Amino acid sequence: MKAALYDRHGGVEELYLGEVPTPEPASGEALIRIRACALNGFDPMMLGGTTGLRVPLPMTPCGDAAGEIAALGPETEAVGWEVGERVMIDPLLEGRGMLGEKAPGAASEYLSIPLGNLVRMPANVSFEQAAALPVAYGTALRMIEDRARVEPDETVLVLGATGGVGSCCVQLCKRIGARVIATGGSTRKRELLRALGADHALPSRSVELVRQVREIAGRPRYHDPDAGGVDVVINYIGGSTWAACLKVLRYQGRMVTCGATAGYDPPTDIRYIWSFEQSIIGSDGWSGEGLIRLLDMVAAGELDPVIHAVRPIGRIREAMRELMAREVFGKSILTP
Known part of the structure; x- marks a missing residue:
């Protein structure tokens, strides 16, 4: 599958679109076909290596994402999830850290995610809107x-x-x-x-x-x-x-x-x-209940996430450069 990657810390020139193995979901996980993902303020810092965190390289950026369940891991068919369901991803993985920081991020075609990190999306919320929400x-x-x-x-x-x-x-x-x-x-x-x-x-x-x-x-x-x-x-x-x-x-x-x-x-x-x-x-982070409330607000027309631009992940250099130059108003969205 295709994924945005960087092998070492530095500027936007370190980002590239590469081929990596499609992940296989373990028991209790789902394979998500990513439809939209979003950059956050921490992505330039992770790329630049300025946070003090040890980042496993190569790394894929983007913590926020939404997509569809493409497959379920073994022995997870009877837990209430079905292939094809539209989901938003809570990017903080218990025991593994944040997507895009300690775990591979969502700027890719597929991602394996624990079922506990999936949030069902209302039918009238777009993938781009959902990807703008979590962080x-x-x-x-x-x-x-x-x-x-x-x-x-x-x-x-x-x-x-x-x-x-x-x-x-x-x-x-x-x-x-x-x-x-x-x-x-x-x-x-x-x-x-x-x-x-x-x-x-x-x-x-x-x-x-x-x-x-x-x-x-x-x-x-x-x-x-x-x-x-x-x-x-x-x-x-x-x-x-x-x-x-x-x-x-x-x-x-x-x-x-x-x-x-x-x-x-x-x-x-x-x-x-x-x-x-x-x-x-x-105030540190978000709650799972809060993510559900946000989706409900968007579905009801009470909240409209501000989206600066929507680009394919192959243009991640452009999106990251814009974010670093403080030219973004709202959220910068990428699509595989």
Whole structure:
């Protein structure tokens, strides 16, 4: 079968389309014919070898995928799954790690997956939509609903809102009834954020971020929950944005993080955390129940995953280069 591969760490020039043996599903597994897969922010880091993880080489990128059951492993015919069923894949394999990190990813024609990692797809959800969901949208859903617990009429600041996680955060917050301030790196991306529902769109790299957010949401006041400031900050950027966000968070506001793309050890200002009684909340990954909820939202027309482009896996260099250059708005989809 064909698969996108890299044999060593480096830039996009290390990616190529090669031939590998079609996997055979073991007992308790299904062979999935991949119909669509998606790149995530960790794929360039895995390719570049910058994560510190030991990556088994050769590696195939892409953790997210959807497809059809092509075959079942031995002694798995009577567990409720049938050949031909449409499924989305939960990319975290118990005991084996993440697809595209420790286990071969989904940018291939076929993939063997444990039955416990399969999620049935509603008939009116496309393979491309389903492939956009697990890592980014699953992470966003858990941050918004389970960890930050965003409520109607709250004001939420979403940093780096133009990627998969961020664009979903904007959609979910608006679905709840919150007011959204989002940041984007270009005029075009900010226009797209407004079209997605953001009430305000600010430049990502602005040194005036604190002033601009305070102009919109007001200035936080010590021990005054009714004064200005944003109720929630979604910050998986880190770096120089960390301390700035503490200055726009209202009294007893909360900041939730699921990553640190611009640096994991930023300068901070603990005075704001104690004096304004702010909550710093971590959020790691997604839940299986959340993936089912996302599919149901898409099927009901309540959520439409933002898809930047759909390309064949043979053009993975182009897709990866675009992702590394921060030119992607939403999710970049590949099809075998």
